[in-house]
Amino acid sequence: MTQLVAINLPKATGKILALARSTLDRIQASPFFPAPTPPLSTLRADIDAVAAAEAHVRSRTKGAREARDAKLAVLRQDLRQLAGYVQSIADANSANAAEIIESTGFFVKRPSIRTKADFKVVRGRPYGSATLLAKCAGDRVLYAWRYSTDQTTWSSLPSTMQSSTTLSGLAPLTVYFFQHRVLTIHGQGDWGPSFTFSFT
Numbered sequence: 001m002t003q004l005v006a007i008n009l010p011k012a013t014g015k016i017l018a019l020a021r022s023t024l025d026r027i028q029a030s031p032f033f034p035a036p037t038p039p040l041s042t043l044r045a046d047i048d049a050v051a052a053a054e055a056h057v058r059s060r061t062k063g064a065r066e067a068r069d070a071k072l073a074v075l076r077q078d079l080r081q082l083a084g085y086v087q088s089i090a091d092a093n094s095a096n097a098a099e100i101i102e103s104t105g106f107f108v109k110r111p112s113i114r115t116k117a118d119f120k121v122v123r124g125r126p127y128g129s130a131t132l133l134a135k136c137a138g139d140r141v142l143y144a145w146r147y148s149t150d151q152t153t154w155s156s157l158p159s160t161m162q163s164s165t166t167l168s169g170l171a172p173l174t175v176y177f178f179q180h181r182v183l184t185i186h187g188q189g190d191w192g193p194s195f196t197f198s199f200t
Helices: 013-029 040-058 064-092 094-102
Strands: 119-123 130-134 142-148 155-160 164-167 176-184 195-197
Touching (some): 119 195
Antiparallel strands (some): 130 164
16 A cells, blocks of 8 residues: 655644754655755755744744745745655655655655545335435434425425435436435534435
């Protein structure tokens, strides 16, 4: 599995400077990175420029914050570009990819956790029926359902205490649009996005 670089850039200027300096030192000391992009001399100059600009901000010099922010944007771009370079080195050394990435102070991106869809419609039994499935919104919740063939005129289905319901008698070769919303002790929600469904 490909190991991906994550840099998790902080917002605070001091923390970005600390990350940039640490990364520069680590890459400079590592045998994995013979020709970094951008060059480390460029990265060092941009770090120094941000540090100097930040000092002006602290002295409350007029226009200093805007000047600092412009230099900070350059440094952020340096780090993103450097992350791309580290990714290329990791891709070329897949057996040691995680070690290579983490040696820079960057992180290995963790795989995202798939979450259950808020709403979907699946073919039911017998043919011509569809089952509507909503993500459970908790206890003591009422689910409202509706469908349409043109998203203008809607037909309501009986509300349920369960997060699913089934509709029968649907025509083949017809596009249906389904929506749902929930009613909780806090009030009634809005209709969610339409789920498009048809029988072929």
